[in-house]
Amino acid sequence: MKEKLGSVEERELFFPPKEFCSKAVIQNPEIHELGQDREGFWNEQGKRLNWFEPWDTVFEWDYPFAKWYGGGKLNAAYNCLDRHLEGARRNKAALIFEGESGDRRVLTYQDLYREVSQFANLLKSLDVEKGDRVTIYMPMIPETVIAMLACARIGAAHCVVFGGFSAEALKDRIQDSQSKVVITTDGSYRRGNTIPLKANVDQALPSITCINNCVESVIVVKRTGQTVNMIEGRDIWYHEAIKNASIHCPAEPMEADDMLFILYTSGTTGKPKGVVHRVGGYMVGVSTTHEWIFDLKEEDVYWCTADVGWITGHSYLVYGPLSNGATIVLYEGAPDYPEKDRYWEIVEKNRVTILYTAPTAIRTFMKWGESYPLSKDISSLRLLGSVGEPINPEAWMWYYKHIGGERCPIVDTWWQTETGMIMMAPVPGITALKPGSCTKPFPGVHIEIVNPMGDPVPKGESGYLVIREPWPAMLKTVYGDDKRYADTYWSQFSGAYFTGDEAKWDDDGYFWVTGRVDDVINVSGHRIGTAEVEGALTDHPLVAEAACVGRTHEVKGQAVFAFVSLKEGISAYEGLINELKTHVVQKIGSLARPDDIFLSTELPKTRSGKIMRRLLKDIAEGREIGDTSTLADAAVLNFLKENMDAQK
Numbered sequence: 001m002k003e004k005l006g007s008v009e010e011r012e013l014f015f016p017p018k019e020f021c022s023k024a025v026i027q028n029p030e031i032h033e034l035g036q037d038r039e040g041f042w043n044e045q046g047k048r049l050n051w052f053e054p055w056d057t058v059f060e061w062d063y064p065f066a067k068w069y070g071g072g073k074l075n076a077a078y079n080c081l082d083r084h085l086e087g088a089r090r091n092k093a094a095l096i097f098e099g100e101s102g103d104r105r106v107l108t109y110q111d112l113y114r115e116v117s118q119f120a121n122l123l124k125s126l127d128v129e130k131g132d133r134v135t136i137y138m139p140m141i142p143e144t145v146i147a148m149l150a151c152a153r154i155g156a157a158h159c160v161v162f163g164g165f166s167a168e169a170l171k172d173r174i175q176d177s178q179s180k181v182v183i184t185t186d187g188s189y190r191r192g193n194t195i196p197l198k199a200n201v202d203q204a205l206p207s208i209t210c211i212n213n214c215v216e217s218v219i220v221v222k223r224t225g226q227t228v229n230m231i232e233g234r235d236i237w238y239h240e241a242i243k244n245a246s247i248h249c250p251a252e253p254m255e256a257d258d259m260l261f262i263l264y265t266s267g268t269t270g271k272p273k274g275v276v277h278r279v280g281g282y283m284v285g286v287s288t289t290h291e292w293i294f295d296l297k298e299e300d301v302y303w304c305t306a307d308v309g310w311i312t313g314h315s316y317l318v319y320g321p322l323s324n325g326a327t328i329v330l331y332e333g334a335p336d337y338p339e340k341d342r343y344w345e346i347v348e349k350n351r352v353t354i355l356y357t358a359p360t361a362i363r364t365f366m367k368w369g370e371s372y373p374l375s376k377d378i379s380s381l382r383l384l385g386s387v388g389e390p391i392n393p394e395a396w397m398w399y400y401k402h403i404g405g406e407r408c409p410i411v412d413t414w415w416q417t418e419t420g421m422i423m424m425a426p427v428p429g430i431t432a433l434k435p436g437s438c439t440k441p442f443p444g445v446h447i448e449i450v451n452p453m454g455d456p457v458p459k460g461e462s463g464y465l466v467i468r469e470p471w472p473a474m475l476k477t478v479y480g481d482d483k484r485y486a487d488t489y490w491s492q493f494s495g496a497y498f499t500g501d502e503a504k505w506d507d508d509g510y511f512w513v514t515g516r517v518d519d520v521i522n523v524s525g526h527r528i529g530t531a532e533v534e535g536a537l538t539d540h541p542l543v544a545e546a547a548c549v550g551r552t553h554e555v556k557g558q559a560v561f562a563f564v565s566l567k568e569g570i571s572a573y574e575g576l577i578n579e580l581k582t583h584v585v586q587k588i589g590s591l592a593r594p595d596d597i598f599l600s601t602e603l604p605k606t607r608s609g610k611i612m613r614r615l616l617k618d619i620a621e622g623r624e625i626g627d628t629s630t631l632a633d634a635a636v637l638n639f640l641k642e643n644m645d646a647q648k
């Protein structure tokens with residue numbers, strides 16, 4: 001079946017095979033209508049978890065603050081572990097770990113429960129209490145998941161910092177969260193090399209200003225065996241400390257509204273925001289969406305390739321799947337190590353049935369060619385997922401054909417660190433798919449596309465993506481800064497949460513998210529604030545000013561393009577550009593490294609002195625320059641245009 005999408009090319013509708021639909025978890029075509037009674041819908045879904053105390057109210061709305069499942073008490077780790085121990089799941093594989101260098105470990109639910117309880121007891125012995133924060137700076141190994149669940153078990157909030165962040169980025173996050181304990185490894189593996197995580201922690205800690213009791217201990221898990229410097233009285237080897245830890249640790253009954261974790265994410269200002277998620281609503285949201293969108297069955301082997309340092313790792317590698325009693329695959333390394341068929345080898349070996357990955361990975365696989373997936377037996381796959389950035393129809397089709405063998409539905413899932421759970425995606429047994437569209441809001445979720453005045457646009461038009469009604473896994477606040485929460489998310493459009501994204505609606509009511517309209521760049525599905533990169537550049541002693549924009553990149557989606565002006569009297573020299581790029585890597589991490597840096601004596605500004613990023617973006621993209629009427633000095637623009645090619 002084909003349909004026309006306005007003036008855009010024809011786009012096909014794809015229906016999941018009948019065989020798939022007839023066995024799907026959700027087969028009721030009315031499910032979206034049922035979700036319109038949000039309170040009733042989420043009340044029903046709340047029952048999927050085990051609660052120590054039932055809730056009194058599904059949600060209370062004190063704009064822009066919402067409370068979900070008020071009065072209810074539960075524990076996230078209990079829901080991911082204890083409740084699976086009574087029946088047949090006790091000896092089911094909870095976590096299959098594939099190490100980069102070929103080592104492998106399988107933990108059953110019973111194993112995971114035991115190790116989490118021991119780790120939780122270790123944290124308790126270090127005086128970690130309910131409400132304390134614990135920073136986790138680790139690679140993708142089982143102990144990372146264990147550490148997260150151990151925190152959840154005793155009611156401490158974990159703050160996972162992606163292992164690719166630099167010592168300085170780590171410092172900012174520990175400082176803001178005032179973590180009592182940091183958990184790390186000696187190092188991590190990346191394509192056969194090692195990265196010194198513990199050394200980064202050592203570098204980060206001395207400059208932290210503690211308000212009280214922060215970073216009293218550092219727990220070090222041995223992974224690479226590289227030499228580390230252990231500080232007496234502060235640093236503890238995990239394998240030694242855990243030896244005598246009891247295997248029993250009661251799960252702390254938490255208020256539904258209590259904090260489960262903080263996750264830092266980039267926004268429009270230089271300082272990352274600590275997004276706070278809470279136990280009750282978050283767990284209900286991720287558990288429901290995980291089961292329905294991934295059509296989870298008891299026998300599935302589910303693999304989410306996201307790093308636990310990002311929200312996808314939190315919601316759909318750890319909390320969603322484990323709360324549903326799934327078998328998860330955790331892979332430590334790179335997709336091309338030791339060969340470019342590594343993912344398919346893992347799928348073949350474990351007979352993975354559900355694969356959830358990012359468009360940037362799919363585009364990379366496309367570039368490498370079909371021979372790699374063809375060389376392995378990946379016929380066990382039955383459902384594919386995509387997340388993190390818009391998936392272009394070409395990549396969608398390649399994924400569908402060469403990975404899914406034209407039999408697996410693709411669930412393109414739109415959501416954010418702040419939303420906690422998937423907000424738009426197909427429910428695969430009932431939703432027809434369109435390549436490049438995340439289809440429709442999840443049942444019980446209300447999303448609108450509005451014009452600059454905040455009025456909904458008619459079907460067929462584009463606008464800003466907003467969420468008007470509260471949803472269970474919504475962020476509670478920005479850590480320690482309720483005002484920033486209200487200002488950042490709830491002030492642009494009256495009465496609505498602004499996502500920062502632009503989207504269009506087609507005649508069938510399908511959503512097409514086109515990307516961010518704020519100062520956030522999406523590089524390989526990772527959010528990077530332009531202000532953060534600019535701050536890192538201007539921190540360099542020779543730089544006067546910097547402006548960064550995202551430019552379209554064939555594989556990464558977007559790449560950072562930086563315009564830099566040097567201080568008065570400084571002239572460029574050989575190697576300066578690389579020096580500036582390295583400086584950004586040291587300040588933030590390699591994910592923020594600009595692909596291009598262009599040196600200019602001046603940057604285009606408005607008469608009031610604001611840098612005109614819009615024009616810079618036009619230049620970076622190599623397209624016609626837009627409206628220049630507010631530009632203070634047109635000569636700057638001519639300089640940029642003329643010298644771009646020369647500097648490349």
Ligand code: WTA
Nearest residue numbers: 387388389390412413414415416417513516
């Ligand atoms: C983008 C990742 C189009 C979007 C879960 C959003 C997407 C930002 C999609 C959040 C998708 C995520 N289609 N765009 N399926 N999924 N995005 O916080 O711009 O790392 O605002 O959360 O990624 O990124 P974050």
